[in-house]
Amino acid sequence: MNVISADFVSSVAFVEDCPKEPLPEFAFVGRSNVGKSSLINYLVNKKNLAKTSSMPGKTRTINHYVINQTKRPWFLVDLPGYGFANAPEKARKKWEKNTREYIIDRKNLMCTFVLIDSRHKPQELDSDFIRWLAKEQAPMAVIFTKTDKLKPGVLEENLELHYAMLSKFLDGLPNVFISSASERTGATEVLDFVTQVMKTWIAEK
Numbered sequence: 001m002n003v004i005s006a007d008f009v010s011s012v013a014f015v016e017d018c019p020k021e022p023l024p025e026f027a028f029v030g031r032s033n034v035g036k037s038s039l040i041n042y043l044v045n046k047k048n049l050a051k052t053s054s055m056p057g058k059t060r061t062i063n064h065y066v067i068n069q070t071k072r073p074w075f076l077v078d079l080p081g082y083g084f085a086n087a088p089e090k091a092r093k094k095w096e097k098n099t100r101e102y103i104i105d106r107k108n109l110m111c112t113f114v115l116i117d118s119r120h121k122p123q124e125l126d127s128d129f130i131r132w133l134a135k136e137q138a139p140m141a142v143i144f145t146k147t148d149k150l151k152p153g154v155l156e157e158n159l160e161l162h163y164a165m166l167s168k169f170l171d172g173l174p175n176v177f178i179s180s181a182s183e184r185t186g187a188t189e190v191l192d193f194v195t196q197v198m199k200t201w202i203a204e205k
């Protein structure tokens, strides 16, 4: 898929305030600072569509962007990160609750992409969230981020550990993608997957 256009639609706290158009929707979630907003900007080829920051906890609301508005439009959604954020515990818990309600209630959510920092071995925050998605039977895929920061061989080692973690909670492995927003790798595969899921959705309607 080519991204012809990408436009900001809304930034809201609660799922009930999200856009009403029944477009297919794909969301990006993951720990604070994992690179969600950077990946989104790279996917849509716009520098500052989603706000990024080196300080964790930048994205605090559910942000909708409409992709390819005039031909086969879909929503791309940037979500607040879970885990460490530069904010009080109470506020963090509130965003996490809003994110979970969004994932459960959003009817046209085709897939939640869980982003995992490829530099780290599996961490409880990620596995807890993935376990929760599996329990809710929420469709998901995984994107490993920041691969440019790794020494050769480390990616493969970490991936093996993550695959073992994922297969504990899921029936088989989910779709997995490898990316670097800095080096601009991985977008084609993610966008092709979006196309494929949308085609299935249209065929089933």
Ligand code: GTP
Binding pocket: 030, 031, 032, 033, 034, 035, 036, 037, 038, 039, 051, 052, 053, 054, 055, 056, 057, 058, 059, 060, 080, 081, 082, 145, 146, 147, 148, 149, 179, 180, 181, 182, 183
């Ligand atoms: P929150 O909104 O706080 O949850 O963070 P986020 O997951 O949206 O992360 P964001 O995209 O704001 O990126 C966090 C930091 O990581 C920024 O300093 C980015 O420049 C950096 N970063 C993001 N992606 C990459 C990448 O692929 N490679 C490298 N080297 N740095 C990256």
Ligand code: MG
Binding pocket: 036, 037, 038, 051, 052, 058, 059, 078
């Ligand atoms: Mg962000």
